[in-house]
Amino acid sequence: MSIKEAAHAVMKKAVQVAPDKWMPGATPDPLIRQKHGLIGTPVSRLDGPQKVSGTARFAAEFPLERMVYAALNYSTIAKGRIRELHTAEAAAAPGVVLVMTHLNAPRMTRVPLFGSNAKAAGGDDLPIMQDERIHWNGEPIAVVLAESQEQADYAKSLIRVAYEAEPSVTTFEVAKASSEQGVFQGEPLLLEIGDAEAALAAAPHKVDVVYRTPRHNHNPIELHGATVAWDGDELIVHDASQCVTHTAWSLAQVFDIEEEQVHVTSPYVGGGFGSKTLWQYQVLAAAASRLAGRPVRIVLSREGVYRIVGGRTLTEQRVAIGAQADGRFDALIQTGVVGMGRHNNMPEPFMLPAKSAYKSGTFRLQVEAARMDMVGNTFMRAPGEAVGTFALESALDELAVNLGMDPIELRIRNEPDKDPTSGVPFSSRHIVEAYVAGAERFGWNQRNPKPGARREGEWLVGLGCATATYPYYRMPGGVARITLTNRGRATVSIAAHEMGMGTATTQTMVTADRLGLALQCVTVEYGDSHLPGVVLAGGSQQTASIGAAVTAAHDALITELLKLAGKESVLSGLDSEDVIGRDGYLCDIHKPDRRESYVSLMARIGREQITVEGTAPPPLEFTHWSMHSHGAMFCEARVSGVTGETRVTRFLGSFDCGRILNPKTAASQFRGGIVMGLGLALMEETQFDERKGRIMNPSLAEYHVPVQMDVPEIDLIWTDIPDPHAPMGAHGVGEIGITGVGAAVANAVYNATGTRVRDLPITLDKML
Amino acid sequence: MSVNINGLSVDLPSDARVSLLDLLRDHLDLPGTKVGCNQGACGACTVLADGERILSCLALAVQYEGRSVTTIEGLTVEGSLHRLQHAFIEHDGFQCGYCTPGQICSAIGMLREVQRGVPSLVTEDLSSRSIALTRDELRERMSGNLCRCGAYNGIVEAITEFAETSK
Structure with a gap:
């Protein structure tokens, strides 16, 4: 353990054992007692009229005097250097104002890597267009500015490049051979309590299996884009951002100006899901704008978003559970490896749910990161939990089959009365209530535990459930x-x-x-x-x-x-x-x-x-108390006995997320998360060519996200029990919806067919 | 050469490469029509050309000489929202709001197709002159408009309410 990690551990312990009254949230927010206000009533979005009438101005929709349009060129090798770069033809093309490459880009400081400072926003900390080095397949190598988008796009096609490729690591198997301990939020992703392997070996009932999840891309419908302008040494950025202050501070470091000299606005954002942070495009647009002396509108193509904005990385997770005949866990093991870029730090922390989900005699949880030459992977809706719950909650289902026990009963039997790994009390945990209410509403008692027992015409029908969980952070x-x-x-x-x-x-x-x-x-x-x-x-x-x-x-x-x-x-x-x-x-x-x-x-x-x-x-409260949102997810899936196609026909989310402030918008958050979870379960996969390190399906035509016809009517209920230690008694509800969905679908598919799919997505080829 | 946009005659661009989408967004400063993929995969750029829904990213502006194009901006009359726009707000048929103009234009075009008896993949009786707007008909016909926020349920509710109250 490093000195920094040791200091972190000591501080954490001190906060855990300190008296309650020293903690923020010790006295419940008076708003929790107030029962007759707006909180809890369904209020329509205040910005609704602007959004439905097209008058809401998004980042790339600010017209500025003398504004020019940008287009980017991307590298086609994963590692090496640019040997030759011919830009004269592009520069001479009609309407072209500037061609910027590493040869003429202004000198810039590296973007501070997210997490390296309270306001650091960088998806990686690589130099941006400062030399001829190439670090991933898709790295920007040239910016063209022109009077119109058509002119910029055409001129970009005239740039000719020759590379000198160097050996790169683009295969997961090779990268795994030298994987390293993952570190997340200052803590190693490693937790051991007792001898889990020995307890597993001795347990009378066990599962010990490996699950895999692929890369994902966020794909907000609004393309990443910005309008940037310099006014002397002041930089104005109309951005699509989920971190305006971080972006302003970080851009100030890049251009060596004061934080106040950068003004980032982002009143409307067309979806983010973790992706609308600081990537190379804002820096390149600002640099090119400064060089050209003109305001710049930059909108990445959909392919461009895949090339330079990182997504969720792939995971390979072993889950092993050892249990007694009555279902009680003796050992809970969730370990594995995730792919990670070489210049970022985001070891998809899939083990986090297992830290607080179940009581067990022993634990062994670990995430290792395998560095690869690829675009820096990043946070995507419920990083860790979205894919971690797929593995953990599928394994629970497998164990329930092994024990001949109802999977809800198995979960309730292992319900902890305090946080099972930190030992601190839960602030608010009503997951059993969520399961009971959900099972009742969904008609869980109609489920035949025998797989493949229910057939309706060509369709095999099954029910599955899984736990959703996401931490409270501040x-x-x-x-x-x-x-x-x-x-x-x-x-x-x-x-x-x-x-x-x-x-x-x-x-x-x-x-x-x-x-x-x-x-x-x-x-x-x-x-x-x-x-x-x-x-x-x-x-x-x-x-x-x-x-x-x-x-x-x-x-x-x-x-x-x-x-x-x-x-x-x-x-x-x-x-x-x-x-x-x-x-x-x-x-x-x-x-x-x-x-x-x-x-x-x-x-x-x-x-x-x-x-x-x-x-x-x-924000000490979530160290002193174990603070989480919870949910019980229920899915009805139909699998065609002819084609192997899976259709989700019913879905219920039963949530326990503190007090719900605005039922109308919260319901949309829950549903939105569940819809993305259906994508994760059934279709989403960023296909990565392991020979060249290039993403092969960088488009909405080839990366499939759920469409209207894929989504059933999603039913929702919630406990609405306030968390006494959270402001307003409320938890954020943006991410929990995607958690547990992958497993709920996979478990329903198993119940329908008897086929257990352990590598997502559950495409029809895996069902045949 | 001109095209009618929301009731106003507009000169067509001299550059034949300009899409109808870029004409609206870049040349006319009508950014209500959105760009999500620029290749006809997401539906965010849907507008109405003589009442038919089209993907403006796949349409060259010059192809629309003499035609009438209605964008989301054209649905609002003197600052007052179209009933379908109200229904989207009421049923929370969006979150970020970026796909919303395309969803709304698409829905208006779609309802006209149903009225005309144009069948879809899920229409059972292809010879029938009148098609009932079932939930599946609506979902199938709106599947060309992606919503990554996942507001699909609200979109169905909004369009259904609008269609029922328009009868």
Whole structure:
């Protein structure tokens, strides 16, 4: 263990054993008790009218004076150097303004790698177009700027390149031979409790199998793109981003300017799922714009997105469970290897679900990373959990078959009463309730445990279930500003993101309830790096991060109001925790009739507006408590006895994710995750040519995502039990939906046919 | 040479390579029509040409000389939303909103096809003059419009409600 890792472990232990009262979330958010507000009611998206009418401006839709269009050329070898580069013909083509290559690109500092600094955003830390070296098949080698997109695209085709290839590692089997211990969020992905191998060997019942999942690409429908412009030494970037502050800071490092000199805006994002971060295209557009002295619009082609934006990597996971005849686990082993780029750090942490899912006598969990010459793999919806639950929850199903036990019963029998590996208490865990309610609603008792027993015409029909799980995270950096006006209107400003999750709508509801104002009296500003806070839209943490920051700012606002209102106010003498906002008034929490309206308070103070900032406390709560979202996923699959085709005809997600803030947008998050999970289960695969290290299906025609006809009506229920230690009692719900789906489908397919598919996706060739 | 876009006559570009999609987005600053793949695989660029849904990324602008094209911007009349646009909001038929203009234009074209009795892969009686808009008919006919956020259920609800209240 390194000194850094040891220090991390000591800090973690200290937070775990500290008294509850020292922790953020020790006192439940007062909003949890408030029952008659907007929270919990279905509110339509506030940005809906803009989105349905086409008036919402996305990143590449800002027209600027003298703007030029960019096109990129990509390398066709995985490793080596550019030997010859002929650009004269392209430069002379009609409309061309600039051809930029490593020969004329400005000198730039490397992008700081994500995780290397609180605001680092880089998908890798390679030099960008600084020399003739090639690091992966698809790396950008030239940028063409022209007066129109057609001219740029044509000119790009005139560039001629010759390479000198060098030996590269593009086969997983070769890479595995020198794999290394994966490290995620400062901790080695290795956990051993007792002698799991010995316990497995001694167990009377066991499964010991290997599961494989392929590479995936996020494929948001909005292509990665940006509009960039320099104003002197100030850089303006209209980006599609889930990390505006990180991007601004990182670009400032690249161009050696101050963070404030970079302004990243991203009011609308056409889907992200982990991919809308900082990649080479923003840097190249900014560099080319500076060189040409013109604003640049860059939109990657769909192929371009596959070439330079990383996706989810492939995994090979061994899951072994040793159990007693009554189902109790003696050993839980989940170990394996994932592919990883050579210049990034994202060892797809598939072992995370197994850390908290089940009680077991012994554990052995490990993720190793095999470095390959490929585009840096990255976070994709529920990194780790999406593919980790496929393996773990399939193995549970296999063990249930082995034991002749109902798979839900097997899960309940191994339900832990505290976190099974850290030993800390759960903050809120109601997975058994979710299973019971889900089984009842789905009609689980109609399932015939014997595979292949139900046939309807050509279709074999089966039911399967699996556990969904995703952690509660809150990252440091939450800061929010609240401005209250003399007309009783409030604006919350925070550098957060709206990519379709419903964040803007939901946080407007929450703020309205917190202040006691009507929905239309509250505005939430977001998607702009000049706003306060460092709020990554990732890890399903935005809800908590914004919630904690707004709570702090709200407290500062009320304190300031009470102080400035002075002795004349009926509220004189009360502290911020003694008052509550309701119907446009601040009220004594114990005597709500003792109250004064915001308008009256502001008039008394004699100001047009008051602005305060609040900083969220350090995020210690999810170390002190084991904090997770849970779900029970139920699937009905039909497999054609003729073609082997699988159709999912029914699906139910039964969730336990704290309090649901906006049922309308939360339901869409759950369903969206499940739909992507159906893709993971049945069709999605980024095909990688192991000879050349090139992605072979870089298009929506050849990388299949679920279409309307692939998706049944998805039924949802949730416990709605608040987590007492989370802001608003809520958990983020963006990622849990994809977890467990792969296994629920695979288990249903097994129940339908008796065929156990252990390598995704479950395509029809595997069913024949 | 001109094309009618949302009721206004617009000059066609001199560069014959310009797609209808790029004419709208780059030349006319009508970015409501979206680009998701530029190869006819995702449906984000769907617009209506004389009422028929087409993929504007696969259409050269000059091919549309003299034709009438309606984009998402053209569905809103004097700032007031089309009933189908309202239905999409009400049923949360989108999340990020990027595929939404294409979904809405596609749905309008699709409903006209059903009205005309054009069969689909799942139509059981090919000789029938009237086709019922079942859930499967709708899903099959809307399968050319991808939504990566997975708002498919909401899209079905929105279109169904609109179709039923339009009878």
